[in-house]
Amino acid sequence: xxxxxxxxxxxxxxxxxxxxxxxxxxxxxxxxxxxxxxxxxxxxxxxxxxxxxxxxxxxxx
Numbered sequence: 752x753x754x755x756x757x758x759x760x761x762x763x764x765x766x767x768x769x770x771x772x773x774x775x776x777x778x779x780x781x782x783x784x785x786x787x788x789x790x791x792x793x794x795x796x797x798x799x800x801x802x803x804x805x806x807x808x809x810x811x812x
Contacts, residue, residue, distance in 0.1 A: 760809075767806050771799055 774795065783791070 763806055763809060767802055770802065774798075
């Protein structure tokens with residue numbers, strides 16, 4: 752019975768991890784200013800955190 756409950760959460764977690772792995776996390780272009788580079792890193796961080804929070808909220812409902 753617990754396997755039936757855990758399976759959907761496991762599938763969603765695997766999908767989240769796959770999506771994060773597929774994100775373009777290569778270094779930014781060398782011509783960007785430090786501020787532009789920081790903004791890109793912050794945007795990537797925010798996207799990952801939002802997706803994790805979304806999954807966490809799903810698990811606890």
